[in-house]
Amino acid sequence: MTSTSPTPDSGPQSSMESLRTRRRIAVLVQTSSAWSRQVLAGVAEYAMEAGGWDFWIEPRGFYEQIEIPQTWRGEGVICRLTSEDLVRQIQQRRLPAVNVSWLGEHSPTVPKVVSDEVACGQMAAEFYLNRGWHFFGFVGPPPQLNYSDKVEQAFVDTLAEAKRTVKRFDHEPSTDTITIGQEHPKMAEWLMGLPKPVALLVWTTAIGQEIALFCGQIGISVPDDVAILAVELDPLVSAMSPVPIAYIDQSPRRVGAQAAALLESMIQGAPAPDQPVLVPPRRIAERMSVDNLFVEDEVVRKAMDFIRDRMAEPIQVTDVASHVAISRRVLENRFDKALRRSPAQVIRRTKLAHAMYLLNETDLTVQEIGYQTGFFHQETFLRFFKRESGQTPTEYRTSANR
Known part of the structure; x- marks a missing residue:
């Protein structure tokens, strides 16, 4: 009987070869929010279509500082750029990296793939204007978190074109969280002083949920007196709100998929783009917090x-x-x-x-x-x-x- 030799693409050796060709990617993104998990899902979908990547990832909260493990060796990083230390770690290891967060600056070292902040602010303003609102407010992140003000500025500018102004809630100087739990007295004074009915754009669903709960406690109706639209999605927090919170659908899965595609091209030697890659928001996901039709009857x-x-x-x-x-x-x-x-x-x-x-x-x-x-x-x-x-x-x- 004549023996048959194994073909070059079969057997244990080829399996090990296949494993060695898979990308090793560190994902330095918080996992505690629905938005971040959607981004990660987009990264995973791209990786699967590309033949599979081996990810280094750990559960992380919003306020944690994320670092590249000393013992990790790989070919690229997808990150939420939370600190200059992380930038230095990426530069020292000469790793291609892509930032999916509004935090941090776009650079040749760590380019950005993010939801289009200006388009988000414009979309929110146009949505409210088309619904007939006349008075507007904005509750953003505390300045200590170092987010840009592009969403707010686009919201304000678009409303200014319609000759409308925006009342801004100014956080306490010591505030360093994305909620308003320690600012209820100031928030009560601000809400009571706003002309009604008023349409609010708020940074997070968590802020929207707190405002909806607080409005119920002080006798303000949502959405008839105060409409609430969140910039960022969190369906669990929305479900726990007295009324479900509407949000801007930023298409986070597309952000993740395009970030992964850019990282792949950089690993292969392509330069980073000169400008951030901006993913347009898809729509306003309407929920009861904005479901108001103006009637005097x-x-x-x-x-x-x-x-x-x-x-x-x-x-x-x-x-x-x-x-x-x-x-x-x-x-x-x-x-x-x-x-x-x-x-x-x-x-x-x-x-x-x-x-x-x-x-x-x-x-x-x-x-x-x-x-x-x-x-x-x-x-x-x-x-x-x-x-x-x-x-x-x-x-x-x-x-x-x-």
């Missing part, structure tokens, strides 16, 4: 509150009319005059927005989401969602998480 406002409170029930226009003690025809006329929409349209819009929120930010099944929006038969919910959004629930969930 108290009956219509009462009807809208009833619709919001009963979104998990299969309510009809007749139920709304009965609640406000007027006929269906009168209710429809008042809605048309106040909103240029029918009560039925507002019911559908409210249910659709809540379904989109649950699809995007929870792991509930489509059937469970149907129940929570007042549809006891899945087929009815599927037809409703497709008709109102142009997508099936599954298609929407997939596209929202890209």
Whole structure:
């Protein structure tokens, strides 16, 4: 019998060769926030398509200083540039590196791939202007955290073009956290002094959640008196808020994927780009914290509150009319005059927005989401969602998480 020699691309030796060709990449990014984890998911997706990378990564919190381990040896770094020490470590090891954070400066040593800050501020301002808001506020990060003010400046500049001004909340000099837990007295004074209704742009979902909770404690209605839009997503914190917090969808997975692609090109010898790579935000993810339609008609406002409170029930226009003690025809006329929409349209819009929120930010099944929006038969919910959004629930969930 003639023996057969192993082919060059088979057997243990080729497996070891394959392992040696995989990129070894350090990921120096916090893992405590949903935004960062989405960035990391984008990095992982690119790496998988590229044949697989071997990552060095450790669970990290927002306030931790991250360093390259002394014993680690690899070919590149994707980081949140939290300190000059980290820059020096990257330079000393002559490692290609890409920064995915708004912290730090773009440089040939550590170029940036980040969400477009200016576009985020502009998008927030245009969203509020298109909704008819006239008064605006901004709650940013404390200056000690050293973030740039590009989002705020773009927000202010875009509103200035519409002859609108922005009231800024000034943090206490000693504040060094991305929450407002130690600033409640000052925040209460600031909120009470704002003209109402007012539209706020806030730095984090955590700040938005605290403001929503605080407004309830001092008798201010969200979103009727104060609308809240967060720059950065955290669905868990949003779910724990008295009302879900709207946010700017910065497309963090795309940030991660493009950062990984740039790192790969730099490892192969390409120079860093002269300017930061800016990823445009996708949309405003609307949630109840901005779900306000301006009406002076108290009956219509009462009807809208009833619709919001009963979104998990299969309510009809007749139920709304009965609640406000007027006929269906009168209710429809008042809605048309106040909103240029029918009560039925507002019911559908409210249910659709809540379904989109649950699809995007929870792991509930489509059937469970149907129940929570007042549809006891899945087929009815599927037809409703497709008709109102142009997508099936599954298609929407997939596209929202890209």
